[in-house]
Structure formats: C-alpha cells, structure tokens
Amino acid sequence: GEDVEQSLFLSVREGDSSVINCTYTDSSSTYLYWYKQEPGAGLQLLTYIFSNMDMKQDQRLTVLLNKKDKHLSLRIADTQTGDSAIYFCAESPGGGATNKLIFGTGTLLAVQP
C-alpha cells in the first residue's frame, strides 16, 4: 500500500519555529496524530486532530489539517533543544474501526543551540 510520507530531516536554531509535514493516505481516517520518539525510547503522543477540524493549537504546538490534499503539519513554536527527536505522524485508517495506526516515515528534528 501507499506510505504515509514525511520529510526525513529538519534542522532549526533554538528559538525558531519548526514545521514538520506529513502526507497521509486514507481520507476516512477519523483522527490524525503526532508522536515524538526520543533516542532508544518508545513513542509519546504529542497531539492529535479530529478529521473535521482544520487547526488545533496546544501550547507551543499547532496542527494544521488539509483534508482535500491529505496533508498534515505540526508547527512547534520557540523550538528548544529538548525538542530534538524523531516525529511521526500517524493515521487511523478505516475511520478508526480497526483501532490500527499507520505511521509515517518519521522526521528527525535537530535543534541547534
């Protein structure tokens, strides 16, 4: 099947904003998610957006959803060195009926001091 695509790498300076992009595949996905993975660790849910929303803001995080283009983005304001990690978007295909998550290819965010 098709992959959930993300850019591989993003480098920003501390204090700048980071924007991580994702193109997903299943238009029936009810929820779309952003997860963070630090080296050698499991996944931490950062935020999510319901498919009938265009935008969701949660403190430094802003999620934008373009359903027509199946495009999802995560903006991190005032990026800190502690934000350095791999970020995965994920979709729940089939409207969430199966409870499965399909993960994107992951974006490594490097924050330079």
Added chain:
Amino acid sequence: GAVVSQHPSRVICKSGTSVKIECRSLDFQATTMFWYRQFPKQSLMLMATSNEGSKATYEQGVEKDKFLINHASLTLSTLTVTSAHPEDSSFYICSASHRNPEWDIHNEQFFGPGTRLTVL
C-alpha cells in the same frame, strides 16, 4: 496517563534460540495490544493486533509461527520470537488501548518503552 511497560528492555541472544518479550499495562485493562517493530532510522511497522482471549491478527508478511503472540490477560501480552536469526534484530515496541468513553481520544494507544533485540 496510562503506563505501559516492556520487559526486557534489551536482550542479546544466539541464533536459533527463542526470546520472549512481555508487554504490560500497569494501571488500566488493555482490551487490545499491538506489536510493532522498528528498524534503525525507520518507521514503526505494525506486526500484529492482539485482543484479550482471542488469536492475534497478523499483518501481511508477518509469519505467525515465527512471532508468537499471547494475550492471556487484560494486562499482559507476550511476543515470542522463535528460532531467532540476525535479521530479526530490531526494536520491538508494544502499545495498549482500551475503549473508555471518559478518555479524550477514542481508542488511544499507549506505548511501551521498547525492547532492543540483538541476535548474534
């Protein structure tokens, strides 16, 4: 939030041996558990979905006789890698979910910290 543990965190074994990895939900009852594997610098690939008391559902291309999954209770699922080979070396991550209408996200999955398997 809900906590999921995995044991062991790291394991090194010889080729041909079997390895068992445990996944536990510590403060909630997990009706469904998922097993993923992650190769270096790659995404998580879903291996199987496990519902308590029933057989696991494996993703296409995952050998069910090689990766044995047991979900015997609402708080424990195990993944056994049988006759392990070096190509099975990977990072295995489990997650657990429970349908709870009081929770914010429908069917949210909570992830364990992962198990690093190295087969020599």
